[in-house]
Amino acid sequence: MDLLSQLITTVRVSSPLLSELCIGRDSCCIIDAFLGAPFHYVVEGRVTLTRGGETRELQPGDFLLMPRWTTYEIANGTGATRLRLKDLADAPNLQPSFEALDGALRVVVGPEPYTARLLSGIAVFDAMSLAGLGRALPDIVLLPDAANRLRPWTQAAMALVGEGERPAAPGFVAIASRAVEMLVSVALRDWAAFAEHEAGWLRAVHDERLARALNAMHSDPGRRWTLADLALRAGMSKSVFSETFLQMLGETPFDYLRRWRMHLATQQLLDTRVSVAQLASELGYRSALSFSRAFRVTNGCTPAEFRRR
Known part of the structure; x- marks a missing residue:
């Protein structure tokens, strides 16, 4: 498996929130810091x-993910009408608890006409996925002009938004989780493969030696x-490597x-019944105690x- 695939396989969404965010002309939606990684795909406007x-101009087809969530704003036009997302009566599911992040809704900001429409959501990564991804991703992952590449997954997610507005059918949460997982995974794959990376894990992936x-x-x-083994693999001296x-x-x-x-160990402990002694041996530790x-x-x-957690 190539290194980019290994990054993508760490994406596991434990709880999703999907929404259609409609913003009226000259209106602004203030989104306060919360749990998870918010994402937006611009459908219209x-x-x-x-x-x-920091300001980013987004147009139809742009996809944006924020792995580390801090308060931010999305404005349509001047943004003269400013509303906080958590105060909107149309968004009753937005409560500060993981249990609430299991539905789909339509969020309306400002007066008509709603000239901007976004597919928005929150990917609540499980702890191990976040630990694996966190060091590799910047504060903002922007994939511009991604309409054609993401269309199958954005269409599926939009269909789920419509379904989630009705009483949720059995299995809705599991299906929505997979839909968000696929959308985020494909976006990360394309971003990692084609974006310019100044430093970090993704830059190292594109350096043949490292x-x-x-x-x-x-x-x-x-x-x-x-150190000698790894430097030899890289074709570099030990000091330069x-x-x-x-x-x-x-x-x-x-x-x-x-x-x-440690990342592999946590995955194995969660997903299998392998013994601690066997896991220690597989990961290169001399004993279960040292591991x-x-x-x-x-x-x-x-x-x-x-x-046991």
Whole structure:
């Protein structure tokens, strides 16, 4: 599996919220910080998104995801009519709890005519997905002019919005979760493959030398890698490899390897009944005790305690 695919496989949405966001002319929707990663796909009209002093102009076909949610605004035109999303009577499901994020609704902001329409939602990633993605993604993931590439998934999501406005049919939440998961995954794949990345994991993926070392660690996480081994895979001297890796990814090769092993460990503990001793051996630890100690340092609990949660 290539490195980009390994990133995408970490996307697991535990609870979705889908909505059709309709914004009237010269109106502004203020969206306060909350749980999860909000996303917007512009269906119709042009809007301006402002977040922390940064402004983005969005047009039909643009997709935007914010992995780290802070308060932001979406304005249609001048934005003279300003409304907070949480205060809108048309959005009763927007309450500060995960349990509420399981439906679909139509949110109307400002007076008619509603000249801007967005497919909007919240992807509440499970903890391990967020840990895996967080270091690889910027504050704003923007995929411009994505209408053709995302059409099958945006159409499916819009259909679910209509279905969710009625009394939810059995299985709605599970299907909506998969729809959001697919939409976000495809958008991340395209963004990761084609966007310019200044630094970080995604820039390293596009560096042939570092990508070879990363792929080696990902493919064989249980091997007792040495700096010489990894530098050889990258075709670099040990000193240049260490310096380049740290500069590009912000951590040493062995800190990265430890994080990758812990990420795999949490997935295995959640998804399988593999024993702690076997998992320790598969991930390159000399004993279950040394693995448990490393796991506690990273996750604040032992593997057994994590599995019981």
